[in-house]
Amino acid sequence: MLLHSIDVIGTFVFALSGASAGIRRGFDFFGVFVVALATACGGGIMRDLCLGATPPVGLTDIEYMIAIIGAVLLGIFCQELIMRMEKPTLWLDALGLGFFAAFGSDKAYQMTGNIQISIILGCASAVGGGCVRDILTGRTPIIFSKEIYASASIVGSAIVLLGSARLISPTIAIWSAIAVCTFIRIISIHYQINLPPITLKTPNRPK
Amino acid sequence: MLLHSIDVIGTFVFALSGASAGIRRGFDFFGVFVVALATACGGGIMRDLCLGATPPVGLTDIEYMIAIIGAVLLGIFCQELIMRMEKPTLWLDALGLGFFAAFGSDKAYQMTGNIQISIILGCASAVGGGCVRDILTGRTPIIFSKEIYASASIVGSAIVLLGSARLISPTIAIWSAIAVCTFIRIISIHYQINLPPITLKTPNRPK
Amino acid sequence: MLLHSIDVIGTFVFALSGASAGIRRGFDFFGVFVVALATACGGGIMRDLCLGATPPVGLTDIEYMIAIIGAVLLGIFCQELIMRMEKPTLWLDALGLGFFAAFGSDKAYQMTGNIQISIILGCASAVGGGCVRDILTGRTPIIFSKEIYASASIVGSAIVLLGSARLISPTIAIWSAIAVCTFIRIISIHYQINLPPITLKTPNRPK
Numbered sequence: 134m135l136l137h138s139i140d141v142i143g144t145f146v147f148a149l150s151g152a153s154a155g156i157r158r159g160f161d162f163f164g165v166f167v168v169a170l171a172t173a174c175g176g177g178i179m180r181d182l183c184l185g186a187t188p189p190v191g192l193t194d195i196e197y198m199i200a201i202i203g204a205v206l207l208g209i210f211c212q213e214l215i216m217r218m219e220k221p222t223l224w225l226d227a228l229g230l231g232f233f234a235a236f237g238s239d240k241a242y243q244m245t246g247n248i249q250i251s252i253i254l255g256c257a258s259a260v261g262g263g264c265v266r267d268i269l270t271g272r273t274p275i276i277f278s279k280e281i282y283a284s285a286s287i288v289g290s291a292i293v294l295l296g297s298a299r300l301i302s303p304t305i306a307i308w309s310a311i312a313v314c315t316f317i318r319i320i321s322i323h324y325q326i327n328l329p330p331i332t333l334k335t336p337n338r339p340k
Numbered sequence: 341m342l343l344h345s346i347d348v349i350g351t352f353v354f355a356l357s358g359a360s361a362g363i364r365r366g367f368d369f370f371g372v373f374v375v376a377l378a379t380a381c382g383g384g385i386m387r388d389l390c391l392g393a394t395p396p397v398g399l400t401d402i403e404y405m406i407a408i409i410g411a412v413l414l415g416i417f418c419q420e421l422i423m424r425m426e427k428p429t430l431w432l433d434a435l436g437l438g439f440f441a442a443f444g445s446d447k448a449y450q451m452t453g454n455i456q457i458s459i460i461l462g463c464a465s466a467v468g469g470g471c472v473r474d475i476l477t478g479r480t481p482i483i484f485s486k487e488i489y490a491s492a493s494i495v496g497s498a499i500v501l502l503g504s505a506r507l508i509s510p511t512i513a514i515w516s517a518i519a520v521c522t523f524i525r526i527i528s529i530h531y532q533i534n535l536p537p538i539t540l541k542t543p544n545r546p547k
Numbered sequence: 548m549l550l551h552s553i554d555v556i557g558t559f560v561f562a563l564s565g566a567s568a569g570i571r572r573g574f575d576f577f578g579v580f581v582v583a584l585a586t587a588c589g590g591g592i593m594r595d596l597c598l599g600a601t602p603p604v605g606l607t608d609i610e611y612m613i614a615i616i617g618a619v620l621l622g623i624f625c626q627e628l629i630m631r632m633e634k635p636t637l638w639l640d641a642l643g644l645g646f647f648a649a650f651g652s653d654k655a656y657q658m659t660g661n662i663q664i665s666i667i668l669g670c671a672s673a674v675g676g677g678c679v680r681d682i683l684t685g686r687t688p689i690i691f692s693k694e695i696y697a698s699a700s701i702v703g704s705a706i707v708l709l710g711s712a713r714l715i716s717p718t719i720a721i722w723s724a725i726a727v728c729t730f731i732r733i734i735s736i737h738y739q740i741n742l743p744p745i746t747l748k749t750p751n752r753p754k
Contacts, residue, residue: 155484155538156538158480158484158485159485159537159538160484160485160537160538161484161485161534161535161536161537161538162535162536162538163483163484163490163491163494163535164481164483164484164485165484165538167484167490168484170460178390182389182390182596182601183592183596183601183602183603183606184601184602185392185599185601185602187389187390187391187392188390188391188392188448188451188452188454188457189390192390192456192457192460192461193452193454193456193457194456195456198456209538241602244602245602245607247602247607249606249607249608249609249612250602250606250607253584253606254606264683268475268682268683269471269475269480269481269484270480271479271480272685273572273683273684273685274578274683276577276578277569277572277574277575277577277578277579277581277582277683278572278573278574278575278578283577283581284577287577327575328575328576328577329575329576330573330574330575331569331570331573331574331575331576331579331623362691362745363745365687365691365692366692366744366745367691367692367744367745368691368692368741368742368743368744368745369742369743369745370690370691370697370698370701370742371688371690371691371692372691372745374691374697375691377667385597389596389597392599394596394597394598394599395597395598395599395655395658395659395661395664396597399597399663399664399667399668400659400661400663400664401663402663405663416745475682476678476682476687476688476691477687478686478687
């Protein structure tokens, strides 16, 4: 129940970030809605397609749709409110990141029993939507160069597998995963910690 | 039979728009062909992957392939003819839009029984290929900011579900959906009606 | 056994090209890793999703992952070595291209019995990862306008089907396909042979 609330909150916050990106690009209502939908559901769709879990749950559940439409309307009509709420939004985004990573990784492990793909798809669930958002709005995906974002989701994806594999209680594992991922993310925002970019030593490189 | 003809015509016209975009970018024959294929089949592939209907029908049917190759050759060798045919091409494109929306939405409903995903995938069938075309040629998807295009496909996707759910005759529903979607699109071209872009009220927005 | 070695070598070289592209864009470690993974596995994932062969084999096999991580570390820490090895790398890339085309086309034929989709997916296996790499790093896919790359993979994909359809020995077919595709590619690099770009005759074109 609490988990489900976090899921919907995460969907809402992710959709809000997509809607904001679309509005900044001057999209019309439909464009803003598509970017919001793709940001909120894109990671989960990637995960579900790779698992053969069709149709993707993100497209069939009315609660997600309500959360997304709510985010779009809020993004359009309450721009000043959203500006004032920037900090809480970032915290909720961190919470959503933790949830999607933990949930995605656990779902992948239940369906495949393969640790490697579970971590990859946990991370993809959490950050895939943001990648799609950036590509649709004509930017290089921000998670590739800014802030500890994807790395936090990888840690969360790995922790949850301790529970999926019954090494510790699944309930403890999922809550620990969400907590640790969210915590890493918030710390990295607060202290503006980035992974360093890879230094390019040579002027010309092979294709 | 008539429906099937519309399907192939729509595929042809979509492929032509992809081929034109690739030619304008200076692609070679292969590049032009890939963009044409992706534009014509991209939406249907998205729909079929989300429905678990593999392999996607757009990649296995020889008639689509002939239509796509025909469009590529016409795009390359008859550029002046295509310029003179711009208006009829837009009408055929509107017809294809209506068909893909109606067919995609109906197929999704038959396979899932879920209204929400049927409308989403009807719309994706109709406009997904154009999005892929724009991303492959390095542009922000035009449907997000110009003209009533996707909105028309959503209306068509919704109308066809009245028939899928047996509220009205499925035959009437599918023809109404195609007609209404095509009509909305042609009217919006003729009178140059756009959805308004969302106004950005504040200079800085949260990520 | 030898085929499997070529597979892992191809994965490694493709990952290296992805890692190099990510490093040039100033991505952090995670970004470089994702681009390497997407380049190495992107084509195979497209193929497997279209075939309904989930989860995609590229995401579950530890050997690929080791090859990818190795390529990322080499890309980051041995940039000068990689520069000196540019020519051998191009040859190995050509070999990987041939293998992925032949293997992808054969797998598609075994699962569908359809020649058209087998050639398309053989080509997609071979060049899809490179397309994803270019989109993730904000470039127009290079295979659309430069060098005989995809065309070589189409020839390889077609040759292997002679064996898949039992017209010739499958073993001979797969080795011929790899050899011919690799040979075409190396010749085109050596003599800098490109497909000509399509000439744009008219200043304005229909959308």
